[in-house]
Amino acid sequence: MQIPATREECEALDRADPLRDRRDQFALPDGVIYLDGHSLGPPTIKTLERVRDASMKEWAQGLIRSWNDAGWIDLPLTVGAKLARLIGAKPEEVVVTDNVSVNLFKLASAAAKLGEIGLIITEENEFPSDQYIAQGIGNWARVRAGEGPQAAAETRGVLIKSIVNYRTAQTVDVAEHERTVQRGGGVIVWDLCHSIGVLDHDLAAAGAKIAVGCTYKFLNGGPGAPAFVYVRNDVAAKVQSPISGWFGHAAPFSFEADYQPRANAARFASGTPGILSLSALAGALEVFEGVDLAELSKKAQALGDLCLSRAHQLGLTSISPSRAEERGGHISLIHSEGYAIVQALIARGVIADFRAPDAMRFGFSPLYVRHVDVWDAMDQLGDILTTEAWDQPEFHRRAAVT
Ligand SMILES: *Cc1c(COP(=O)(O)O)cnc(C)c1O
Numbered sequence: 001m002q003i004p005a006t007r008e009e010c011e012a013l014d015r016a017d018p019l020r021d022r023r024d025q026f027a028l029p030d031g032v033i034y035l036d037g038h039s040l041g042p043p044t045i046k047t048l049e050r051v052r053d054a055s056m057k058e059w060a061q062g063l064i065r066s067w068n069d070a071g072w073i074d075l076p077l078t079v080g081a082k083l084a085r086l087i088g089a090k091p092e093e094v095v096v097t098d099n100v101s102v103n104l105f106k107l108a109s110a111a112a113k114l115g116e117i118g119l120i121i122t123e124e125n126e127f128p129s130d131q132y133i134a135q136g137i138g139n140w141a142r143v144r145a146g147e148g149p150q151a152a153a154e155t156r157g158v159l160i161k162s163i164v165n166y167r168t169a170q171t172v173d174v175a176e177h178e179r180t181v182q183r184g185g186g187v188i189v190w191d192l193c194h195s196i197g198v199l200d201h202d203l204a205a206a207g208a209k210i211a212v213g214c215t216y217k218f219l220n221g222g223p224g225a226p227a228f229v230y231v232r233n234d235v236a237a238k239v240q241s242p243i244s245g246w247f248g249h250a251a252p253f254s255f256e257a258d259y260q261p262r263a264n265a266a267r268f269a270s271g272t273p274g275i276l277s278l279s280a281l282a283g284a285l286e287v288f289e290g291v292d293l294a295e296l297s298k299k300a301q302a303l304g305d306l307c308l309s310r311a312h313q314l315g316l317t318s319i320s321p322s323r324a325e326e327r328g329g330h331i332s333l334i335h336s337e338g339y340a341i342v343q344a345l346i347a348r349g350v351i352a353d354f355r356a357p358d359a360m361r362f363g364f365s366p367l368y369v370r371h372v373d374v375w376d377a378m379d380q381l382g383d384i385l386t387t388e389a390w391d392q393p394e395f396h397r398r399a400a401v402t
Contacts, residue, residue: 007375010306011371017299017370017371019295025044025045026044026367032351033349033350033377034365034373039217039363040217040223041217043280044283044287046284051222051283057070058275075278075279077266079281079282080228083215083228083285086197087192087230088204092233092263092265094228095228095269096281097229098226100193100213100214101130102270105137106243107189110241111158111187111209114187115152115157117155119141119156120137121144121147121155122134122146122147124145126162127162127166149180149186152186152188159188161190162193162194163328164195164329165194169331170327171325171328175205178206179207189210190208192211193217194214194328194329195329196219200296200297204232210231211230212229214227215281220365226278229265237263246271247269247270247272248268248270250263300327307364311333311381331361332362333359333360334358334359339398341381341384343390344392348384350377362374
């Protein structure tokens with residue numbers, strides 16, 4: 001597709017955008033261009049209503065009766081079933097539970113029993129928490145860092161692997177990785193944190209067996225929204241969760257002394273779920289209803305192309321793939337003063353983020369970011385660079401969260 005060369009061309013593309021009506025469903029503040037949906041998605045109006053109902057009606061009025069009457073007890077699975085469409089899974093293959101880090105621990109440990117040797121493998125550019133979890137498991141199992149699919153194939157190991165890299169946005173060919181690793185009897189635990197809600201996933205077609213993912217990034221589930229676990233039905237029967245709590249038990253309210261796992265992915269639930277967060281996520285997923293996932297990823301690619309072309313005009317380099325098909329939903333631009341530049345952008349209402357040591361990340365959530373937003377953000381970035389507006393003491397001060 002042609003990359004727009006003027007703001008007017010951006011406006012024309014936005015008018016013709018099949019997803020344009022979705023933006024109105026978000027509760028975005030005025031005067032802000034939000035390019036940080038890869039870190040924390042904004043709420044929709046429905047999400048805020050669900051949080052209010054869940055607290056004011058279901059909790060305050062319904063009290064404990066809401067576990068049954070409001071369907072709280074089933075939420076991890078009903079929300080999981082909604083999510084399943086976004087990744088090409090069957091409804092019962094997804095459960096919403098815990099956070100990504102805990103789920104990686106559960107799944108990598110469980111998968112180690114599928115490959116007989118039980119070695120856990122991480123690549124060197126993998127998201128830090130994924131590497132830390134592997135290092136933790138390394139206290140009682142064998143772990144190898146800095147290796148990839150080949151090692152998993154040769155050792156019948158468990159590879160933890162992101163579909164979209166958090167720094168570069170580089171995607172991987174899931175089907176090809178599965179073929180390589182499965183040929184040797186290894187297993188991949190896929191991490192969909194930076195790809196769900198922006199890529200058109202078909203895990204079943206790609207032969208993926210196990211995955212985790214985040215719901216507070218492109219799915220807009222809210223700060224600390226619970227993560228999800230995908231386990232293919234035939235695989236679930238062969239694995240057990242090392243955190244075998246009562247919510248993963250076949251009959252939690254029978255209060256039996258012995259653990260009996262539930263069927264399917266639900267066995268990876270652990271303890272009592274956070275109902276307010278789950279309710280927010282249930283509301284957040286409504287904006288995805290009826291969305292053609294191919295349109296979603298196509299628009300993210302187009303916005304990324306626009307960002308890259310304008311960044312090149314500004315003389316900036318990128319570590320993100322220039323070929324849109326090889327990218328997730330964000331672009332990382334490199335500058336040694338990236339932190340201060342991002343702070344200067346935020347002060348002007350353009351919210352992006354920074355990943356040490358030098359990557360400025362711009363996320364293009366296709367449901368609410370428009371072409372004109374990217375255009376205007378790049379105008380601001382250009383102005384900040386030429387005027388050196390970033391070189392102010394307040395923009396150099398590092399906050400705890402970048
Ligand atoms: C955001 C992210 C996580 C987050 O893990 P939490 O335990 O939910 O905080 C993990 N892995 C990747 C690749 C991520 O992008």
